[in-house]
Amino acid sequence: xxxxxxxxxxxxxxxxxxxxxxxxxxxxxxxxxxxxxxxxxxxxxxxxxxxxxxxxxxxxxxxxxxxxxxxxxxxxxxxxxxxxxxxxxxxxxxxxxxxxxxxxxxxxxxxxxxxxxxxxxxxxxxxxxxxxxxxxxxxxxxxxxxxxxxxxxxxxxxxxxxxxxxxxxxxxxxxxxxxxxxxxxxxxxxxxxxxxxxxxxxxxxxxxxxxxxxxxxxxxxxxxxxxxxxxxxxxxxxxxxxxxxxxxxxxxxxxxxxxxxxxxxxxxxxxxxxxxxxxxxxxxxxxxxxxxxxxxxxxxxxxxxxxxxxxxxxxxxxx
Amino acid sequence: xxxxxxxxxxxxxxxxxxxxxxxxxxxxxxxxxxxxxxxxxxxxxxxxxxxxxxxxxxxxxxxxxxxxxxxxxxxxxxxxxxxxxxxxxxxxxxxxxxxxxxxxxxxxxxxxxxxxxxxxxxxxxxxxxxxxxxxxxxxxxxxxxxxxxxxxxxxxxxxxxxxxxxxxxxxxxxxxxxxxxxxxxxxxxxxxxxxxxxxxxxxxxxxxxxxxxxxxxxxxxxxxxxxxxxxxxxxxxxxxxxxxxxxxxxxxxxxxxxxxxxxxxxxxxxxxxxxxxxxxxxxxxxxxx
Numbered sequence: 001x002x003x004x005x006x007x008x009x010x011x012x013x014x015x016x017x018x019x020x021x022x023x024x025x026x027x028x029x030x031x032x033x034x035x036x037x038x039x040x041x042x043x044x045x046x047x048x049x050x051x052x053x054x055x056x057x058x059x060x061x062x063x064x065x066x067x068x069x070x071x072x073x074x075x076x077x078x079x080x081x082x083x084x085x086x087x088x089x090x091x092x093x094x095x096x097x098x099x100x101x102x103x104x105x106x107x108x109x110x111x112x113x114x115x116x117x118x119x120x121x122x123x124x125x126x127x128x129x130x131x132x133x134x135x136x137x138x139x140x141x142x143x144x145x146x147x148x149x150x151x152x153x154x155x156x157x158x159x160x161x162x163x164x165x166x167x168x169x170x171x172x173x174x175x176x177x178x179x180x181x182x183x184x185x186x187x188x189x190x191x192x193x194x195x196x197x198x199x200x201x202x203x204x205x206x207x208x209x210x211x212x213x214x215x216x217x218x219x220x221x222x223x224x225x226x227x228x229x230x231x232x233x234x235x236x237x238x239x240x241x242x243x244x245x246x247x248x249x250x251x252x253x254x255x256x257x258x259x260x261x262x263x264x265x266x267x268x269x270x271x272x273x274x275x276x277x278x279x280x281x282x283x284x285x286x287x288x289x290x291x292x293x294x295x296x297x298x299x300x301x302x303x304x305x306x307x308x309x310x311x312x313x314x315x316x317x318x319x
Numbered sequence: 320x321x322x323x324x325x326x327x328x329x330x331x332x333x334x335x336x337x338x339x340x341x342x343x344x345x346x347x348x349x350x351x352x353x354x355x356x357x358x359x360x361x362x363x364x365x366x367x368x369x370x371x372x373x374x375x376x377x378x379x380x381x382x383x384x385x386x387x388x389x390x391x392x393x394x395x396x397x398x399x400x401x402x403x404x405x406x407x408x409x410x411x412x413x414x415x416x417x418x419x420x421x422x423x424x425x426x427x428x429x430x431x432x433x434x435x436x437x438x439x440x441x442x443x444x445x446x447x448x449x450x451x452x453x454x455x456x457x458x459x460x461x462x463x464x465x466x467x468x469x470x471x472x473x474x475x476x477x478x479x480x481x482x483x484x485x486x487x488x489x490x491x492x493x494x495x496x497x498x499x500x501x502x503x504x505x506x507x508x509x510x511x512x513x514x515x516x517x518x519x520x521x522x523x524x525x526x527x528x529x530x531x532x533x534x535x536x537x538x539x540x541x542x543x544x545x546x547x548x549x550x551x552x553x554x555x556x557x558x559x560x561x562x563x564x565x566x567x568x569x570x571x572x573x574x575x576x577x578x579x580x581x582x583x584x585x586x587x588x589x590x591x592x593x594x595x596x597x598x599x600x601x602x603x604x605x606x607x608x
Contacts (some may be wrong), residue, residue: 118524142585145559146559157567256544286448293447296455
């Protein structure tokens with residue numbers, strides 16, 4: 001068990017290390033650097049040399065990579081491309097806001113997905129199941145921006161129940177986002193519920209068809225007790241990894257949703273940075289998202305290892 | 320496989336798919352979209368750049384079936400033309416992604432060893448960037464536009480294929496005919512081409528159909544964010560993003576491209592579903608990466 005966790009941790013660290021190399025090399029491959037971006041037309045001769053000197057761009061790539069990654073480990077990503085703002089200040093509130101949105105979507109989405117998935121599995125092939133499953137497939141196939149735009153059209157413009165976009169500044173108190181970020185959270189919840197529900201449904205169907213459930217039925221255990229005590233805990237194990245993937249996706253993949261709703265999160269900052277070709281900011285955000293993604297998946301893997309003894313013995317045998 | 324047997328097999332699979340409701344609807348939707356994409360320059364009633372300053376944001380009428388946008392351009396014509404670029408770029412990038420990812424994955428599955436270990440860690444690293452994030456990063460590096468997007472999409476959507484193909488190859492590698500081929504002294508690349516690839520083609524086909532719909536989702540999201548097709552050329556993602564601002568005045572400007580894009584993506588998904596069922600690979604669709 002311990003050896004497995006250490007191995008998994010090591011793999012996670014290697015992955016994050018490789019991501020940082022890929023991101024660094026990607027930016028390194030660009031024609032021009034931070035100095036040509038800041039100075040624009042003045043980027044010739046002496047001025048360029050002087051700027052590179054002050055920003056430390058004359059040193060070899062390996063030294064700069066070391067400095068960058070060393071700073072990143074302390075939460076210091078250096079200055080943005082215009083040399084004016086500290087990236088850590090820029091990113092701080094955005095991370096909090098993205099987390100806020102994710103928390104909103106998760107706190108509603110996970111219980112809802114578990115209920116719907118279980119219900120669909122228990123009422124398999126009835127109209128309930130068909131309705132839920134079709135809804136899930138629709139939610140998964142329709143692009144985020146389409147779903148978001150349609151929701152704005154219906155609930156904000158035609159019905160006028162909620163504001164269409166978020167106007168609160170990035171550094172506002174969390175409660176100030178409250179009425180404005182509902183639609184954004186709803187879009188994310190929809191997508192998340194669809195993914196998790198499908199997983200719960202299929203593993204719940206497997207669990208209900210298993211020998212131990214049949215045994216319990218034959219012993220005369222009440223139906224609700226079979227569902228909640230025998231089948232559901234086992235059906236939840238495979239769902240852990242899907243939930244982890246969804247959480248990671250919520251933190252990084254919500255770019256489009258944040259742009260549609262003008263939500264001041266990490267994703268919108270990324271799009272702004274890309275439009276302005278602010279490479280240090282892009283580097284920093286990508287690194288944060290990748291580290292979160294690896295971290296959350298690592299946590300899910302360790303959690304399922306801890307909860308499922310079969311997984312441990314199987315992996316032991318493979319090694 | 321000779322050309323004749325290959326054609327026979329394709330016809331057989333298509334007939335099987337059409338017999339299923341999902342396949343019939345899916346293939347019809349995809350076929351319809353392809354026909355529109357090819358013929359739209361001739362059937363579209365207006366030029367996509369033709370502006371009419373006196374008729375901006377007008378509602379549906381006999382002249383403009385779906386009304387006009389904020390520049391007075393015909394929404395119906397732009398909707399017909401709006402899928403061309405997306406279909407062309409993803410239509411080329413998907414097979415390329417499938418080919419390079421498939422070959423590399425199968426090769427790694429056969430070879431194993433340190434190369435496999437190292438390259439799979441790199442694959443993990445790329446997959447640690449969720450959603451359209453890696454595309455956005457590459458676009459920052461290389462800029463946007465069709466000539467950049469096609470190789471970018473082909474590259475990124477090939478990476479998860481490596482994993483799928485490698486897993487599929489692992490199931491085949493342990494079989495006797497691979498050992499036999501090895502014993503006969505075939506080179507690894509020959510084994511990949513002649514023994515392994517034919518056995519993973521079905522998996523890759525289903526994977527390819529799913530990847531195609533995800534690539535279209537990615538492409539339209541990029542267009543929506545303004546990193547895809549350059550205006551004034553028509554594209555559904557871009558149309559939604561433009562018309563969004565005037566949504567309360569002219570909802571049809573948003574609804575038309577939304578319906579076009581959704582029917583195409585739902586069509587591809589239904590087709591992929593029918594293909595998986597026809598080839599007997601239904602379980603393999605659980606993968607979330």
